[in-house]
Amino acid sequence: MDADGDGLPAKQLCMVIDAARVRAMQDVRVPEDYLLRTYRPGDEANLASTLQAVGFRSFGREAVLEYLEDADRRAGSAVVAFEGRIVASTFASRMSSDRVSPVTGKPGEPRREGVLDYVATHPDHQGRGLGRATCTAVSRYLVGKGCEVVSLLTDDWRLPAIHLYLSMGFEQVMNREDMPGRWAGVLHELERHGHAHA
Secondary structure (H helix, E strand, C coil), rough: CCCCCCCCCCEEEEEEEEHHHHHCCCCCCCCCCEEEEEECCHHHHHHHHHHHHHCCCCCCHHHHHHCCCCHHHHCEEEEEECEEEEEEEEEEECCCCCCCCCCCCEEEECEEEEEEEEEEEEEECCCHHHHHHHHHHHHHHHHHCCCCEEEEECCCCCCCHHHHHHHHHCCCCCCCCCHHHHHHHHHHHHHHHCCCCC
């Protein structure tokens, strides 16, 4: 994206949910023939294929292995397998004190903010609740590790994903001057496509 009106580089939209709302989330069952589980060694090529299919083009097998060097990303992962292939995924990260929180714009308190990373469902398997299942599992993992909030970053054009996040209870974060206008545009597009929001 180009720089926005205030001269700053455009940034992704941010959404957040607090721990109490995560604890209140309904259980999500995946359809028969699908298996919700954590990452296992050997999943890398299938993960890379699904990530690439949804637009994360730089994720080859080696990039997946490097990304999964972080213990939270391995233990806090949620993937969905279908006929032995990974067709959906979400990963856990936690803020460390040297990063700036996308929610507050301030350095993160060590290990207090969880982040959903690389939410992906292969196009051939969308519309089956797999994203909801993986996001719920990872959010619960993060809250179980003591995170008070769970955040995520997304792009304005990812309307199905934003609809999912809103329906799960994630809230919009107005962390820059351009955000109210951008969010208004996103919500208008959701309504135009028949996705009501609260």
